[in-house]
Amino acid sequence: MASRQQSHGERKLITVQSHVVSGYVGNRAATFPLQVLGWDVDVVNTVHFSNHTGYGRWAGLRFDAEHIRDLFAGLQRNGLARYDRMLTGYVPSAETLREVITFIQHIKSSSNADLIYLLDPVMGDMGRGMYVSESVVPLYREMIQYATIVCPNQFEAQILAEQDISSLDSLYAALWTLHVKRGSPNVVITSVDLSDEDLHHIGAKSKTTSDGTTLMTLIGSSLDLSQISASSPDSNPKEFLRPWFIQFPEVPGYFSGVGDTFSALLIGRFDPSPTAGSDSSAAPSQIAHAAELAIASLQSILSRTSEAIAHAPALPDQTELTALAKASLPDATQWPTDQAEIDKLTAAQRRVEEMRPRELKIVQSKWDIENPHVVYRAYKFANL
Secondary structure, three states: OOOOOOHHHOOEEEEEEEEEOOOOOHHHHHHHHHHHOOOEEEEEEEEEEOOOHHHOOOOEEEOOHHHHHHHHHHHHHOOOOOOOEEEEOOOOOHHHHHHHHHHHHHHHHHOOOOOEEEEOOOOEEOOOEEOOOHHHHHHHHHHHHHOOEEOOOHHHHHHHHOOOOOOHHHHHHHHHHHHHHOOOOEEEEOOOOOOHHHHHHOOOOOOEOOOOOEEEEEEEEEOOHHHOOOOHHHOOHHHOOOOEEEEEEOOOOOOOOHHHHHHHHHHHHOOOOOOOOOOOOOOOOHHHHHHHHHHHHHHHHHHHHHHHHHOOOOOOOHHHHHHHHHHHOOOHHHOOOOHHHHHHHHHHHHHHHHHHHHOOOOHHHHHHHHOOOOOOOEEEOOOO
16 A cells, blocks of 8 residues: 655654653653654653663563553554654563554555664663563564664674674675565664674774774665565575675763664664765665764764763762662661661662763754764775
8 A cells, every 4th residue: 555645744753662751762762863853753652661771770660562552553543553654662572562563564554555664673782682581582583574674783683683793704694684584675783793804804994993992883784675586595695785884983881772862863864765865975875874874963962971971970979879878768667787788779879870970962962963964984895
């Protein structure tokens, strides 16, 4: 079914992921940038927490599949499930993820067969492993066929492709699987750890510069799936794939919501028209140009956040931390007498105090979201 145009040039987007009352992760990180970029954003929250889990303590609810299904049904019943684009992030269970798949299928069959959908398969990180149930994995693999863009980190890409990424050959194999066997035309792996030898082979710089700066490497790839014949899935990926990379400096420190913000900027900036970016960038593809713009805005957000951290008040001393920890309890009689338990509560309070100034400065970066200054460009792999 052809896409139904929104009246008065509206650009409608629905985002399905986590929500916090205070701070910027999930939908809180995604909504403002998308609105600044001109998108009319509808929000479905899969969890509703007081703050993100990086604080170590939080309050709130994870919504079950029935709740999410009811929200989707209400939208459908009132003719509101008409979207140009869709973004999904953290979904807490396989049952809820199944409801999301059903909703995507409904949009594609009833209102917009050309829905542009970005799948951010939030499952885990290198070094941390999985932080969701492994039952979501087969569903995420299934969802890729509906995604215009799939945007995993390296850990998630390896799980989705069932392929470790430790060399260029294994990277090509993973990209091939995500494109051809899973079914997404655009793949963006937000950070890939390759050896310096492999980086040099594709025309990239070493992971660490001469001044000690650590560079992150984003890898992207686009493939016209209609050009892949029935016999092609077993072909050599290097015959078909034309991947590209962007390198940019890692901003030191711990931040939450960075991936959520990047995904929102990426789908918000993506222009699928053949001439997208041709007047302002030599980017290899439309999705590569969108990634350039997204990284430019995100680097500005992180820079502003780092400045705020540098100017934040000093952390309370140990005595003050203990007093704050005691005051945080709903009932003062719950305060332990055992010193080891007191030390645990004090350490937890320190973590809270450290997290608070690290919230992303997204609203303060409105101008940078609207007017990204692209410094870090996308380049095709050399030596193909």
